[in-house]
Amino acid sequence: xxxxxxxxxLALTSCGPSTAEQARQDAADVAEVRANxxxxxxxxxxxxxxxxxxxxxxxxxxxxxxxxxxAGMGAIALAQPDEGYMKRNGKLLTFAADKGSAQQPLGSxxxxxxxxxxxxxxxxxxxxxxxxxxxxxxxxxLTVRDGRGQTVYESPGTAQCGS
Numbered sequence: 001x002x003x004x005x006x007x008x009x010l011a012l013t014s015c016g017p018s019t020a021e022q023a024r025q026d027a028a029d030v031a032e033v034r035a036n037x038x039x040x041x042x043x044x045x046x047x048x049x050x051x052x053x054x055x056x057x058x059x060x061x062x063x064x065x066x067x068x069x070x071a072g073m074g075a076i077a078l079a080q081p082d083e084g085y086m087k088r089n090g091k092l093l094t095f096a097a098d099k100g101s102a103q104q105p106l107g108s109x110x111x112x113x114x115x116x117x118x119x120x121x122x123x124x125x126x127x128x129x130x131x132x133x134x135x136x137x138x139x140x141x142l143t144v145r146d147g148r149g150q151t152v153y154e155s156p157g158t159a160q161c162g163s
Contacts, residue, residue, distance in 0.1 A: 028090050041150035044117065047087040048074025057092060059085060062106040062163035066121055066142045068155040075160070077142055078122050079104070081157065084112030084157045086144070095119060105136065105161040117152065135162035 004048075017025065054060065078085040080146035084095035095112035102110040104123055111120050120143045128136040140159035144150050 018132075026036065040151075041146055041148070041152045044144050044153040045092070046076040046144070046153060048076055049078060049085060049087050049092070050074065053087065054091055057085075062108075064105060064108045064121065064123070064138075064159040064161040066140060066157055066159050068142065068157040071155070071157075077119060077121065079108040079112065079159075081107030081109075084114075084119060084121075086117075093117065101144060104159075105138075106163060108161065111121075117144050117146055121159060123161075126159070131160065132162065133139065135160055137161075 033147060048071075049059075049065075059078060059080070061080055063078060063080035064080070066077040067073060067075050076086060080097070084097060084099050086093045086095070091115070093114055095114040095118065097109045098111035098113055098118075099109060101120075104110055104121070107130075108121070110122065112118060122141045122143070123138040124140065125138075128138045131137045139156070140158045140162060141156050142154070144153040
């Protein structure tokens with residue numbers, strides 16, 4: 001009679017961790033999952049860079065200006081030989097040209113990097129149309145990513161390249 005009782009006790013103790021131990025493991029598992037979750041990206045709403053912004057910040061010169069499809073005529077990104085620009089919440093954001101990326105018309109570059117965001121301006125090469133004496137329009141796509149590489153803005157549009 002003793003032997004079956006010993007076997008029952010052994011069987012019960014070998015079935016798994018105690019309730020307290022299981023609670024600690026569950027809490028550790030939940031903490032690990034929370035620590036590894038990446039929050040959804042904040043959606044960026046670029047604002048048009050106005051002529052007053054260009055004057056105040058001396059942004060004149062050669063490069064490409066991106067105008068989003070269906071968003072009016074104002075450029076929301078400027079891609080110049082050394083820097084790129086976007087406007088968010090009334091503040092002009094500055095980006096460094098990634099000179100390791102593909103060079104585009106008039107000294108502009110495909111990629112620009114900033115403190116919080118980076119942007120890529122993809123032009124459809126070979127499909128530009130003369131739009132003025134010194135301006136060529138290209139079908140284009142602007143993609144803005146946050147510091148985690150998550151897309152926070154993307155739009156087709158037109159890159160107006162000129163000097």
